[in-house]
Amino acid sequence: MTLDTRKFEVLRISILSHCNFACVYCAPKEKENFSPQLTHSHSLSPDQLDKNLNLLKPHLKIKEVHLTGGEPTLHKNLIELIQIVKNHSIQEIALTSNGHFNPDLLEEMVSSGLTRINFSLDSITQSIFERLSDRKIPVSHVLNQIKKAKQIGLKVKINTTVLRGLNDHEVLNILTWCGEEGIPIRFLEFMKMGPLQKEHPSYFYSAEEIRNQIRLKYHFQDYPTPQDSTAQYYITNEGYIFGMIANHTEPFCEGCNRLRMDSKGRIYGCLSDETSFVIPESFDEIQSTLHQAMLTKKNKFTGSELSMKYIGG
Template sequence: MSLDTRKFEVLRISILSLCNFACVYCAPKEKENHSPKKTYNQYLTPELLNTNLTRLLPHINIKEVHLTGGEPTLHKDLIQLIQIVKQHSIEQIALTSNGNFDKALLEKMKSAGLTRMNFSLDSISQKGFETLSDRKNPVFQILDQIETAQKIGFDIKINSTILRGFNESEILDLLEWAGKRSIPIRFLEFMKMGPLHKEHPLYFYSAEEIRNQIKTSYQIKNYPTPQDSTAQYFVTGEGYIFGMIANHTEPFCESCNRLRMDSQGRIYGCLSDETSFELPDSSDEIQNTLNQAMLTKKTKFIGSELSMKYIGG
C-alpha cells in the first residue's frame, strides 16, 4: 500500500506518561535516569483533547480512539476524556491498562462509553510478575480484574511482551489461562524502543520462537485477521485464539493506519520516528500537517530511543 492511498483511521493517545509499574522493558531501574529528548506534560487535559478531536475529525475518519499511557487509569480526568471521545461520535473507544486500579472504575469507564480493554499481562506467576513489573502486587488481583472486565461486557484482549531470560517459559501458561476464558492473547516481540534500545538483542525473542514453542503442545492454524491488524492471528485445536505482533521479524508497517498523540497534544505519524507536529488552527494547515505526519511513516520498523509511553504506543 502506497503512502498516497493510506489513511489515518486509528488514533492512539498517550494521555499521561506516568505509570504505577516499572516494567523491565519500559522503565528498568538501572535506566531510571533515562529521559526523552523532549519534555512532556504529565496529563492531557480534557480541553486539549476536545480541541484536537474537533480539528482532526473534518480531515480523517477516526474509526477508533485508543487511550494509552503510561497507565491511563491514573489520569484524574479519565472518565471525562472517555466522554469527550464518545461525544465526537467515535464508536470504538479502547484503553490499554496493566489492571492495577480500583475495580469500581470498570463500571464508570463502561458507562462513559469505553468499549474495549487491552490488558498488559506478561506473567501469571507471582515471581515472574514481580520480576517483570518491579512491584509486589498480588498477581491474582490483576487476573481477577481481567475476568471482571470480561463479565461486565468489555471486549477484552491480553497483550504479553516476551523477553528472553524473563518470561519465555510462561508462554504456554499464558496461552492456556487466556484460552480457557475465551480471551484472545497477543504475544509481542520486544520492540527496540526506549531505555533498552541498545540492549534490544539481548532480550529479543522472536515470533517464530514463540510459535514453535506453542506448537510443541498445540496444533495451530490460521485464524481470520483484519487487513489493518497489527497482529497475525492463529487458533489452537482447543479454540484458543492468539495473535503475534512481530514488529521486527514480520513487520506490518505498510498497512499501518495509526496516528499517535502525546499528552501535549502533539501528533506523530510513526512509532519509529520521533518527529512530532503541533496541530494548527487553520483547516488547510491541519491537512498539510497530517500529510507531513504520513510522510514520516517507515516501510520497516526500526525502533526509537523514545519510550512508547510518551507517544501512545
C-alpha cells in the same frame, strides 16, 4: 498499500506519561534518566483533547480512539476524557492498562462509553510478575480485573511482551490461561525502543520462537485477521485464539493506519520516528501537517529512543 492510498483511521492517545509500574522493557529503575528531556510527566487535559478532536475530525474518518499511557487509569479526568471521545461519535473506544486500578472503575468506564480494554500481562507467576513490573502487587488482582472486565461486557484482549531469559518460558502457561478464559492474547516481540534499545538483542525473542513453543502443546491454524491489524492471528484446535505482533521479524508497517497523540497534544505519524507535530488552527495547515505526518511512516520498524510510556505504542 502506498502512502498515497493510506489513511489515518485509528487515533492512539497517550493521555499521560507516567505509570504505577516500572516494567523492565519500558521504565527500568536503573535507567530512569536515560533521556533527560523525557523525564517530566505530562497529562492531556480534557480541553486539549476536545480541541484536538474538533481540529482533526473534518480531515479524518476516525473509526477508533485508543487511550494509552503511561497507565491511563491514573489520569484524574479519565472518565471525562472517555465521555469527550464518545461525544465526538467515535464508535470504538479502547484503553490499554496494566490492570492495577480500583475494580469499580471498570463500570464507570463502560458507562462513559468504553468498548474495549487491552490488559498488559507479561506473567501469571507471582515472582516473575514482580520482577517484570518492579512492583510487589498480587498478580491475582490483575487476573481478577481481566475476568471482571469480560463479565461486564467489555471486549477484552491480553498483550504479552516476551523477553528472552525473563518470561519466554511462560508462553504456554499464559496462552492456556487466556484460552480457558475465552480471551484472545497477542504475543509481542520486544521492540527496540526506549531505555533498553542497546540491550535489545539480549532480550529479543522472535515470533517464530514463540510459535515453536506453542507447537509443542497445541495444533493451530491461521485465523481471520483484518488487513489493518497489527497482529497475525491463529486458533488452536481447542479454540484458543492468539496473535503475533512481530514488529521486527514480520513487519506490518505497510498496512498501518495509526496516528498517535502524546500527552502534550502533539501528533506522530510513526512509532519509529520521533518527529512530532503541533496541530495547527488553520484548515489548510492541518491538511498539510497530516500529510507530513504520513510521510514519516516507515516501510519497516526501525526503533526509537522514545519510551513507550511517552508515545503510547
